[in-house]
Amino acid sequence: xxxxxxxxxxxxxxxxxxxxxxxxxxxxxxxxxxxxxxxxxxxxxxxxxxxxxxxxxxxxxxxxxxxxxxxxxxxxxxxxxxxxxxxxxxxxxxxxxxxxxxxxxxxxxxxxxxxxxxxxxxxxxxxxxxxxxxxxxxxxxxxxxxxxxxxxxxxxxxxxxxxxxxxxxxxxxxxxxxxxxxxxxxxxxxxxxxxxxxxxx
Numbered sequence: 001x002x003x004x005x006x007x008x009x010x011x012x013x014x015x016x017x018x019x020x021x022x023x024x025x026x027x028x029x030x031x032x033x034x035x036x037x038x039x040x041x042x043x044x045x046x047x048x049x050x051x052x053x054x055x056x057x058x059x060x061x062x063x064x065x066x067x068x069x070x071x072x073x074x075x076x077x078x079x080x081x082x083x084x085x086x087x088x089x090x091x092x093x094x095x096x097x098x099x100x101x102x103x104x105x106x107x108x109x110x111x112x113x114x115x116x117x118x119x120x121x122x123x124x125x126x127x128x129x130x131x132x133x134x135x136x137x138x139x140x141x142x143x144x145x146x147x148x149x150x151x152x153x154x155x156x157x158x159x160x161x162x163x164x165x166x167x168x169x170x171x172x173x174x175x176x177x178x179x180x181x182x183x184x185x186x187x188x189x190x191x192x193x194x195x196x197x198x199x200x201x
Contacts, residue, residue: 002062002063003062004060004061004062004067004139004142004144004147005060005061005062006058006059006060006061006144006147006148006151007058007059007061008055008057008058008059009050009054009057009058009059009069009071010059011050011054013059013066013069014047014050016065016066017046017050017059017066017069018039018042018046018047020066020067020068020069020134020135020136021041021042021045021046021134022038022041022042023136024134024135024136024137025041025045025134027169027171027172028137028169028172028174028175029137034104035104035105035108036105037094037095039094040095040105040108040109040112041108043091043095043112044108044111044112045132046069046071046132046134048079048083048087049071049072049073049132050071051087052073052079052082052087053071053072053073053074053079055155056071056072056073056074056152056155056156057069057070057071057072058070058148058151058152060135060139060144060147060148062139067135067136067138067139067144068133068134068135068136068139068144068145068148069133069134069148070131070132070133070148070149070151070152071131071132071133072129072130072131072132072152072156072164073129073130073131074128074129074156074159074161075128075129076120076124076128076129076130076165077116077120077124077128079116079130080115080116080120081116083115083116084115084116084117088112088113088115091112095109095112096109097109097110097113098110121189121195123165123187123195123197124165126162126163126197126199127162127163127164127165127197127198127199128161128162128163129156129161129163129164129165129200130164130165130166130167131149131152131164131166132166133145133148133149133166135148140174145178146181146182149182153198153200156200157200157201160201161200162199162200162201163197163198163199163200163201164197164198164200165187165195165196165197165198166179166184166195166196166197167189167193167194167195168194168195168196169194170192170193170194176194179196180196182198183198184196184197184198185197185198
């Protein structure tokens, strides 16, 4: 099996990495077909990051094909403002506001409309950056995720970012253990939530 290399994101990676986003969105498993429009996953959790901060996106590639990525925003509050003002409005026709409808898809779409509308959680002050990482199962357990995270943290640290946080699916036991191994501390984020943070200086 060929070795995986880590490299900066390129615009022509977008569609392949959006597919990785979908195929890892169900607690690390394939979410294809779980929603009426698979594109919702990447519209929320991948594409806005490479639109606004392509220089903070790193790709894991094997045999010329992307198998994973990490993306980030160095300033969560600024990213939230941009997301509400410039990013999400372009999806209003594709993903109408579901109001009070229940179900996974409605909750995800509602997240798009409500993202950043409330008061920022307390950990954002000391850990203003946040990240998302996704890795195909065939590339897991080989140190690839660690290398992606290390590449990103080195870049954030070089920019003087004091800390980074992330949210994880509480049902994804493998991911929870992974973040702890990388030196992230699990924060008290309430029942049903999993939030980790790590200081960068």
